[in-house]
Amino acid sequence: xxxxxxxxxxxxxxxxxxxxxxxxxxxxxxxxxxxxxxxxxxxxxxxxxxxxxxxxxxxxxxxxxxxxxxxxxxxxxxxxxxxxxxxxxxxxxxxxxxxxxxxxxxxxxxxxxxxxxxxxxxxxxxxxxxxxxxxxxxxxxxxxxxxxxxxxxxxxxxxxxxxxxxxxxxxxxxxxxxxxxxxxxxxxxxxxxxxxxxxxxxxxxxxxxxxxxxxxxxxxxxxxxxxxxxxxxxxxxxxxxxxxxxxxxxxxxxxxxxxxxxxxxxxxxxxxxxxxxxxxxxxxxxxxxxxxxxxxxxxxxxxxxxxxxxxxxxxxxxxxxxxxxxxxxxxxxxxxxxxxxxxxxxxxxxxxxxxxxxxxxxxxxxxxxxxxxxxxxxxxxxxxxxxxxxxxxxxxxxxxxxxxxxxxxxxxxxxxxxxxxxxxxxxxxxxxxxxxxxxxxxxxxxxx
Amino acid sequence: xxxxxxxxxxxxxxxxxxxxxxxxxxxxxxxxxxxxxxxxxxxxxxxxxxxxxxxxxxxxxxxxxxxxxxxxxxxxxxxxxxxxxxxxxxxxxxxxxxxxxxxxxxxxxxxxxxxxxxxxxxxxxxxxxxxxxxxxxxxxxxxxxxxxxxxxxxxxxxxxxxxxxxxxxxxxxxxxxxxxxxxxxxxxxxxxxxxxxxxxxxxxxxxxxxxxxxxxxxxxxxxxxxxxxxxxxxx
Numbered sequence: 001x002x003x004x005x006x007x008x009x010x011x012x013x014x015x016x017x018x019x020x021x022x023x024x025x026x027x028x029x030x031x032x033x034x035x036x037x038x039x040x041x042x043x044x045x046x047x048x049x050x051x052x053x054x055x056x057x058x059x060x061x062x063x064x065x066x067x068x069x070x071x072x073x074x075x076x077x078x079x080x081x082x083x084x085x086x087x088x089x090x091x092x093x094x095x096x097x098x099x100x101x102x103x104x105x106x107x108x109x110x111x112x113x114x115x116x117x118x119x120x121x122x123x124x125x126x127x128x129x130x131x132x133x134x135x136x137x138x139x140x141x142x143x144x145x146x147x148x149x150x151x152x153x154x155x156x157x158x159x160x161x162x163x164x165x166x167x168x169x170x171x172x173x174x175x176x177x178x179x180x181x182x183x184x185x186x187x188x189x190x191x192x193x194x195x196x197x198x199x200x201x202x203x204x205x206x207x208x209x210x211x212x213x214x215x216x217x218x219x220x221x222x223x224x225x226x227x228x229x230x231x232x233x234x235x236x237x238x239x240x241x242x243x244x245x246x247x248x249x250x251x252x253x254x255x256x257x258x259x260x261x262x263x264x265x266x267x268x269x270x271x272x273x274x275x276x277x278x279x280x281x282x283x284x285x286x287x288x289x290x291x292x293x294x295x296x297x298x299x300x301x302x303x304x305x306x307x308x309x310x311x312x313x314x315x316x317x318x319x320x321x322x323x324x325x326x327x328x329x330x331x332x333x334x335x336x337x338x339x340x341x342x343x344x345x346x347x348x349x350x351x352x353x354x355x356x357x358x359x360x361x362x363x364x365x366x367x368x369x370x371x372x373x374x375x376x377x378x379x380x381x382x383x384x385x386x387x388x389x390x391x392x393x394x395x396x397x398x399x400x401x402x403x404x405x406x407x408x409x410x411x412x413x414x415x416x417x418x419x420x421x422x423x424x425x426x427x428x429x430x431x432x433x434x435x436x437x438x439x440x441x442x443x444x445x446x447x448x
Numbered sequence: 449x450x451x452x453x454x455x456x457x458x459x460x461x462x463x464x465x466x467x468x469x470x471x472x473x474x475x476x477x478x479x480x481x482x483x484x485x486x487x488x489x490x491x492x493x494x495x496x497x498x499x500x501x502x503x504x505x506x507x508x509x510x511x512x513x514x515x516x517x518x519x520x521x522x523x524x525x526x527x528x529x530x531x532x533x534x535x536x537x538x539x540x541x542x543x544x545x546x547x548x549x550x551x552x553x554x555x556x557x558x559x560x561x562x563x564x565x566x567x568x569x570x571x572x573x574x575x576x577x578x579x580x581x582x583x584x585x586x587x588x589x590x591x592x593x594x595x596x597x598x599x600x601x602x603x604x605x606x607x608x609x610x611x612x613x614x615x616x617x618x619x620x621x622x623x624x625x626x627x628x629x630x631x632x633x634x635x636x637x638x639x640x641x642x643x644x645x646x647x648x649x650x651x652x653x654x655x656x657x658x659x660x661x662x663x664x665x666x667x668x669x670x671x672x673x674x675x676x677x678x679x680x681x682x683x
Binding site: 010016017410422430435 | 458464466467468470471473474475477478480481482485486488489493494495527533559562563566567570571572573574576577579580591639647648651652653654655656657660664665668671675678679680681
């Protein structure tokens with residue numbers, strides 16, 4: 001009888017505990033699935049993946065493995081673990097691991113890892129290595145893996161264009177880095193051979209200053225006609241006639257200098273802040289505004305000049321602006337009143353050949369190269385606009401612009417005086433007071 | 449619930465008149481203070497995540513010390529039988545004792561607010577990660593005290609209860625390290641590790657799974673402790 005009662009009691013207890021554990025397990029599964037609804041209390045939501053990163057991660061359809069190699073117990077290891085955990089939370093097909101190369105030298109050797117901080121991403125038999133485990137690097141690597149190709153962004157040289165290797169304020173090194181982050185391989189190209197390098201996925205003509213020789217001009221025109229993809233950044237200071245490139249696609253380059261009294265930087269009317277994007281084109285997706293110093297003007301053909309060609313005004317200045325031939329002149333009566341178009345996109349597609357093949361030309365014209373210069377590219381939405389533009393030209397459905405979000409600096413100086421204060425309060429004062437209280441309580445209890 | 453609150457209040461008052469509680473609190477604050485000062489020496493930025501990581505580890509040791517007496521000692525002294533003979537359920541007794549413990553632990557954490565106050569005098573620490581960090585420490589403490597209470601219910605003597613609590617807390621803390629030994633179950637084991645769930649809080653992120661995990665450990669442990677108490681009727 002006693003044994004039976006024990007058995008029944010034990011069974012009831014075990015069953016009740018199993019039910020409670022199962023309920024708790026269910027609650028945890030639900031909470032785990034809701035992982036993306038975390039509350040981020042860091043400055044600027046630094047530890048939350050950007051919407052662009054999430055969009056990229058959403059395209060991962062197969063198992064993606066990320067192995068980061070970092071020394072155990074370091075802050076880098078902890079940060080990488082937290083970051084990769086967020087990637088894994090965002091898409092269950094992503095399996096991330098942080099490995100100590102000293103603890104698991106076999107795995108490091110097998111993957112050919114020789115440096116701390118390296119991460120290896122593998123997807124569908126493809127592999128990308130990155131040298132730093134940051135959101136930008138990892139997301140860009142995922143983008144490259146998912147895309148399965150790395151389009152070459154060819155930066156034309158030889159006409160006074162800024163160089164992608166130039167680090168100064170007028171250089172394009174940050175634009176090149178942006179292109180790399182977004183899955184492109186930037187490289188300088190010359191048109192001296194009379195043709196565009198066939199490996200170019202996108203051609204960037206950034207701020208030519210002098211006229212193109214006939215052969216080089218014809219090379220660009222031919223390239224555009226043959227399904228070319230061109231990003232043309234040009235301002236009114238140029239002597240290059242870019243209209244042979246743009247006119248066939250419904251965009252006229254007007255030159256001049258935009259003077260915008262309504263929206264500008266630090267009361268400099270020739271540095272307009274542009275926030276009017278009268279289009280649903282993905283190039284302006286997520287772009288709050290643009291800062292385009294010394295912007296020139298464009299005219300966009302309306303209606304679309306021929307079947308299959310769609311021309312979009314992407315960005316225009318405020319109604320208080322004008323396009324001036326000489327902004328210093330007192331008389332601006334000959335100026336074109338605003339709003340002035342400063343960015344336009346042309347998209348031409350058609351079916352040709354037998355068997356029929358879809359052909360597509362895309363041209364993105366920005367009347368101002370300053371927004372791409374190192375000095376301005378990180379201002380407002382310039383980087384997003386340019387990254388979106390490159391992705392649009394490369395016919396990527398994905399758009400990715402990931403900015404780095406370093407934590408706000410909160411410097412602290414710990415002098416000897418402050419350290420002594422800390423010791424006095426935290427190590428001596430507070431515990432000492434409690435010990436005194438313990439003694440007092442002890443004595444009081446004894447007296448009773 | 450009112451019975452549980454009455455028991456919790458009685459527990460808290462008993463801490464106020466117990467020299468042992470003051471000594472444990474002094475010990476906690478002294479070690480915690482040493483961690484703070486050590487961490488401060490290497491700081492160039494006004495942040496406390498390093499100290500909070502140390503404080504989380506310290507919780508593994510303080511929780512058994514605080515919880516070992518709750519049921520084991522009362523059982524030894526006969527106080528438990530008196531309590532259980534009152535018209536309250538076993539669960540109400542366990543929850544009351546647990547809330548008392550948690551209240552005392554919370555007071556300890558409140559005392560450590562002196563650290564961010566000091567930091568705020570000298571610099572401008574970000575408030576968000578401090579708030580989430582303290583929430584994480586509170587939740588970790590809640591889960592740890594739950595396991596400690598369960599150990600106290602299982603152990604016949606205080607020392608046994610403390611050792612049982614310490615071992616179980618250390619095992620839960622290190623489960624992610626053990627995960628490597630179990631191929632397919634890695635994710636589950638890693639998820640069950642208490643150390644894994646504290647990190648996002650320290651970084652400034654409050655994730656639902658971390659909150660639910662700590663809360664469910666605390667709830668399951670209290671429920672199990674209540675069932676252990678109930679077992680006296682059929683054992």
